[in-house]
Amino acid sequence: MTLLRMAAFLILFLAAPALAVAQENDPVPSKCLAIAQALPSVMLASFTPAGSTAATDEVTITYAGHSTYVIETPKGVRIATDYSGIYGRDPLPRVVTMNKAHRTHFTPNPDPGIEHVLPGWNPEGDGPARHALVVDDVYVRNVPTDIRRFGAMEKDGNSIFIFEVADLCIGHLGHLHHDLTDAHYAAIGRLDILMVPVDGGMTQSLVNMSQIAERLYSSIVLPMHRHSTPIGEFLAMMGEDFATDFRPERSFTVSLRTLPRRPTILILDGV
Template sequence: MPSTPVWRRAIAFATSLASLLALLIVPVATPLAPAVAQPAAPAAPVAPERPDTCPGLVSALPPRAVPAAFRPVALAPDQVRLTYVGHSTFLIESPKLVRVATDYNDYVKPPVLPDIATMNRAHSSHFTLAPDPGIRFVLHGWRDDGKPAGHDLSYQDVHVRSVATNIRDWSGGGTDRHGNSIFIVEAGTLCIAHLGHLHHTLTPQQIAEIGRVDVVLVPVDGSYTLDLDGMVEVLQALKAPLMIPMHYFSRYTLDRFLERVKADYDVEISDTPSVVVSKTSLPAKPKFLVLPGR
């Protein structure tokens, strides 16, 4: 068979090469062909400036004073949160976050509005005649007719009752009968007794009316309220496993009381003004827990 001329082989090779190049070029040229228009991809959103969440700027921001004790953190059904606000004022919070402020006054107030405010009238730093109208229940520890206050209030998961005591009549030097009340707050599974402005030891009847208590909030100044020996006698009669000092005017006053009791009781100094207490967390041996206040 005669061989194919060179020029025919060259033409065939060129044709094959052109076909191959067309196959390679078509995919690249395809987007240039008419097609249905597609919307442009949206631009990435620009985040607003949030210097308060920028880790690099945290140290430049002013500190936020949000005490952990006042965050609405749920409590277990058997727990109570106690916060020492100062002087004789505590904030007691129940598992349903019912708030009780003791010896509510115009000078030392909790940072949140209480549902219940208890008061005593020995001094103006223990009561106010113009409480915040948003307080649901205002319980005076005295009556104007001289009879015992006799409170017995239930609200949600809190029960508050009072036991009357006498105070000094500062104007005449005598006795103001039933001028003070020991308030007993029952919340969770605990009974908490706030002794108020106690001026005398307790009678057997008063001890019986108070009943078993788990926590005692005790004035320890030793002069304006009951003297140190008398206060120790009261605490020995109440037999509470946990006692929290209040109503002291200096570190010296507090230390003097703690020195008096440390031979018979354990003493713990807390760094925070709040403590969560339950029946199971009560100390096996009676103890004083000192919470910092103002």
């Protein structure tokens, strides 16, 4: 563990009581939020609360296609990210998140059997989307970002969705079109698992995306939205701090206790 990451761990540990007090008025207290306003360039270390029983619960993650990953919680809640109605629909998810950069990231007619449809933008057009949803054992929240549409930037048109389950913090960047500010990183917090687009230009360049992924420094990085970009280009930009793991399967299971000790880029079948 580097001195920087060790310092981040100690700060998170010492600041945990203050963080709990600060979150008393939040809709749902987050276990993943960062103490980052005063530490804009810190790499956050994972932190497991003492006595946690959820840390051994397993989450299953499946690459369904394009930017859709399916997350299945220990209590059986099924979530599909950037849901277009094409990937991850069978069996039907209980929760779907969507972004509107392209039709391949949302559907205007979601199946009425889906219990919770969470758009990453505000359909009413009055400010950003705000989600703080608890479904059984998972808490879903969002961090609004902007998108590029018709040559101009549209404020709050995209969301980074965060899924907090089994003491894991799982983040999906959506169709991210710009660099993240210190305020974004603070709102995101710690991410144990990061889903990142690697198309090389439709979202952002591989240079920009690799810099974002490096700063978030997640234990597992899951590429998505690749199109024709050679995966090796993204891997090369991530450098030697990250291991690489190619899997012949589309799914894997993970718990907080089984996260890799070395940050790992995990490439599932189909990516």
